Amino acid sequence: MKFSIYTHGDFDGLVSGAIGYNFCKEVGLSLDKITFVEYSTYPPEVWDSYRFDPIVNVVTDFPYSRALPSSDFFIWADHHQERFVPDSSEITRGVCFYDSDAPSCARVLEPLAKLNPLLESLVPWADMVDSARYESAEQAVLMKDPPLRVAVAMSQTFNDDVFRAELLKMICQVPPDQILSHPKVDDAYRRYTWKQERSIDFLQKNLVLYEDKDVLVGICSFVGYKFSSRYAAFLVQPNLDFLIHIRSIPPWDSPAVSLSVSYNPWKEFDCVIPLHEILRDVYDGDSGGHVRVAAAVLPNAQAAMELARKLAQVVCTRLTTAREKVT
Numbered sequence: 001m002k003f004s005i006y007t008h009g010d011f012d013g014l015v016s017g018a019i020g021y022n023f024c025k026e027v028g029l030s031l032d033k034i035t036f037v038e039y040s041t042y043p044p045e046v047w048d049s050y051r052f053d054p055i056v057n058v059v060t061d062f063p064y065s066r067a068l069p070s071s072d073f074f075i076w077a078d079h080h081q082e083r084f085v086p087d088s089s090e091i092t093r094g095v096c097f098y099d100s101d102a103p104s105c106a107r108v109l110e111p112l113a114k115l116n117p118l119l120e121s122l123v124p125w126a127d128m129v130d131s132a133r134y135e136s137a138e139q140a141v142l143m144k145d146p147p148l149r150v151a152v153a154m155s156q157t158f159n160d161d162v163f164r165a166e167l168l169k170m171i172c173q174v175p176p177d178q179i180l181s182h183p184k185v186d187d188a189y190r191r192y193t194w195k196q197e198r199s200i201d202f203l204q205k206n207l208v209l210y211e212d213k214d215v216l217v218g219i220c221s222f223v224g225y226k227f228s229s230r231y232a233a234f235l236v237q238p239n240l241d242f243l244i245h246i247r248s249i250p251p252w253d254s255p256a257v258s259l260s261v262s263y264n265p266w267k268e269f270d271c272v273i274p275l276h277e278i279l280r281d282v283y284d285g286d287s288g289g290h291v292r293v294a295a296a297v298l299p300n301a302q303a304a305m306e307l308a309r310k311l312a313q314v315v316c317t318r319l320t321t322a323r324e325k326v327t
């Protein structure tokens with residue numbers, strides 16, 4: 001019998017898809033196809049009416065599809081919050097793995113990962129990348145560890161599904177350090193490090209610092225540049241408490257930019273202020289996020305810069321007030 005893999009096109013999708021692939025191979029199935037799925041190309045209405053082939057279908061790190069029961073058998077695994085989870089009593093030929101507390105989908109599939117030591121060893125790396133729990137700013141920016149270089153290869157090759165399917169099979173067979181010499185993995189890493197190095201150089205000259213009462217906020221705008229880095233500012237200025245990051249977003253010919261505000265993930269805080277609420281207070285337009293990271297889309301770079309300055313001031317005041325209440 002045949003099987004197909006449908007998995008999200010990021011590193012966690014790669015590892016969890018490989019766990020599903022490895023399991024199907026182990027039980028004697030033969031591969032039909034591997035498909036990388038994105039929310040933009042498979043929105044709910046499309047995904048729920050997708051015509052699955054009558055074979056074994058495996059969906060990982062992506063929402064459950066109401067069309068999955070048309071499979072001969074299916075496996076669905078996910079860890080994202082607020083997913084629709086089908087009633088298990090209604091499922092006769094399928095199995096669902098779901099845990100919204102898991103840091104990665106690979107972690108949800110850990111029992112199946114144990115069938116292959118190579119995949120089992122990648123589960124903690126999938127946790128790290130998918131939940132952005134890097135040990136240091138240096139690790140997050142430079143991505144030097146072999147599994148992280150594989151993650152870079154995944155993030156830099158979103159238009160090359162043939163290669164990504166090959167990569168998914170490769171990680172089942174060889175450890176990451178033996179994949180690094182693959183021309184596409186090597187090329188992706190060179191392109192990635194070029195962007196990071198340019199970002200570090202750029203921030204050394206252009207990171208704007210706002211300091212008030214022992215609270216340090218960095219503001220960086222990558223608008224108009226071909227590089228941007230989420231973490232380079234913390235490498236350039238490790239003492240930052242908060243970072244406000246502004247960058248261009250697709251479509252690239254539109255003036256709209258994205259602004260995000262986040263905590264320094266590598267600094268300990270005695271008290272925590274909710275950034276999503278603060279952003280909502282300061283900015284009238286649509287915004288989202290949670291306590292530690294919040295973001296909004298602004299009409300242009302100038303509006304974003306104005307908001308950033310205001311936000312920096314409010315964040316300093318709010319953290320100082322919160323600290324005074326504690327002591």
Ligand SMILES: [Mn+2]
Pocket residue numbers: 012013061079104105130
């Ligand atoms: Mn995931």
